[in-house]
Amino acid sequence: MLSSVPELLAEYGVPGATIGILHDGEITEKSFGVRDVTTGAPTTADTVYQVGSMTKTWTALAFMRLVAEGKADLDTPVRTYLPDFRVADPSVTSAVTPRQLLNHTNGIEEDFGDPGEDDDVLARMVANIADAPQVFPLGHTHGYSAALGYAILARVMEVVEGRQWDDIVRDRLLRPLGQNDTDTRHADDPRAATGHILRSLDEGPIVTPIDHLPRAFGPGGNMTSTVRDVLTMARVFLDGDLLPAGVLAEMTRSRVPVPDPYLFGPEWALGLIVCDWHGETVYASDGSTIGQNSRLRILPEHDLAITMLTNGGPREPFYRTVFNEILAKLGAPTIPELPEPDPTLRLDPARYTGVYARPGTHYEVTAPDGNLCLTSTLDPMHASFTGRPERITYDLFPISDTHFLMPPGSPLEDPQTVAIYDFADGAARYLHTNCRVTPRV
Template identity: 60%
Template structure:
């Protein structure tokens, strides 16, 4: 019997409330797989979503790529703590010490601190070699190994290039040969040209509740994001990935993908996340780690321009939950659906966000200033003692989404480094941020949405 049958109608209501065109939900619980499909794959055709629909995984790709790299570690052909230069002798960034010392572990857990300054490397098979060659002048966002700061593309592109040099083939072929085929994930691909168009969900954006979802104007991410965001998959195949993590390296078909030692290393090698409320408290190797009411929870999220993926793994309950969708990315939707399912299965639910401190005694001078990286600029200001965060929106994003050029949020303190950012519109969720790293009485970083932004010098 389908353990979620009584929830199907309510889940459909939630997806409708968030105007999600289509979604597939998969649950792996004590060896049993349940799949639920909703909506349409493309609002212009009305073709219904099926459980075998292929969705873009976005940054959930990193959990696939990390697994392939750890397979090389198992074979003794790579090591987590050897310098990248051991595999790429010409690897170089602006800081000579970082060039010589940065390791795969630091790329996997996003503590390399290297700026994403790789230009336009194109769409050919040599994209990762071009990215590595282009970063000779890339500066440091933060000192090597000092703090977590999410790398959307570059960190895993460097890992992909190491894999290519070791295996002598392009990254997408490595993924097929090492991971997808052995584990039976025949509907999973690392190169968009291999996806059957008839099975592929189309992405959608929501610019206003009145307008509703519209087809995305950008069907695919640039290939530079491949190793960190280019995998496409079905919900059952993503559950197979979760099975590997749940069962010490074994796929559902019984094939060993990596050793139990590798899985243990991936789950236990962790660094703290400055903002622990958005995704989780710690970042492991290709996984985010949180703790829900005393239970460790692992997973990864992913978004492209119009599609979204969520994976959560709860080892204490032998449980994995996956949600793939082709529309709105608001976190509230995932929380509602996940908590509904977790409650039905009698396991831990997602902890609520903390409440703001009703009587803060913060000195605004410690926080005000500009925090900036290429393409992203935040400014913290204070008016009558109340802090605000202003984001200068990327012009292309503002044009696509019809948003203002500058978005302002109040900063409601949780404590002296963590803040809530209340939503301004119904299309926004409550967000969180950390403003921290005080030096000479002033914060040095903003960490929000997993990204790190240093104070303007």
């Protein structure tokens, strides 16, 4: 098993990966490649990786412990806990709840400025969004929040507990679960993997110019861990420990639909993505920083969890090939492929064309020859350090009247899917891809 990993690392320009399997209560770990291309130090089972947005699952579990104890409630407005909480829309100010933060339906623009790196970072983030507008109306659709939603949630936790989010997670999760190799803060650990980016296959992976995310991303993306500790967290969803059964069930059963159901999964629960693999429910938690990536899939019907942590990439074909090899060996369902376009569909381009934008994101959908295209504009700094052009145009091939397959624009990219949906006055209101939602302007 996993004989293909060394070749895949070379093919996709990923320096190193550590893979863990939890099956029937037993953990198996395998490491490949190096944790830093400049030193050549090999990865091991103890290599510590940045897990990015997988952090959200830990934060959700910590919040649900407060729910289980009656200290917090999923549907009590945030303002009950944070009396000074305010955003631009008064109705959102008074009504947004922790459930809507957990499932990414709050719609608040991530307009929190620079809250600094001090211990009051979450309080400053909440104070800084007093004038933040809505990307979409509260509860109207799903739109992933990289940092802000879970920062507000963590600030509620801080006020309820009277201490920092870092301490709450450590005492309520990491210590009870024995996760000694997991941390909420960036630290100099000799076992830590170095992040890498790939500008071209010929050049190969290079060390990332940004070695960790700002502290503002803490509750939503700043944790570091090992595959064993990630699987220990996954065990909570398989064995039902740590939380009462009803509270744990609420995490997985409270779901909202995802406008683009193909790239990750058709629903979002409380801190987890919900996937449908050939009729079987699979839970997912993924993450990325600038140079490191994490994947976790939990298959309750097979008492199975698989994780892969990498210090570059990983490209989707790499992840799919490795996981499918493991899944097939264990008699579990494999990852569904993206759907094929429907060549019989004849769409009216006028319903889709236009500019979709929000701070830091700009898409233009056009139909120069009657066929839809999407042009993405990168910010100059991102384009510079990735070596990509600032504007990239992709073809859009219809899967349905709201969903499109978007082939890659370069050999370093993978196919994606895009939803263009919610038609008002004949024109779409939103574009949804990579779980992010962008409104028409």
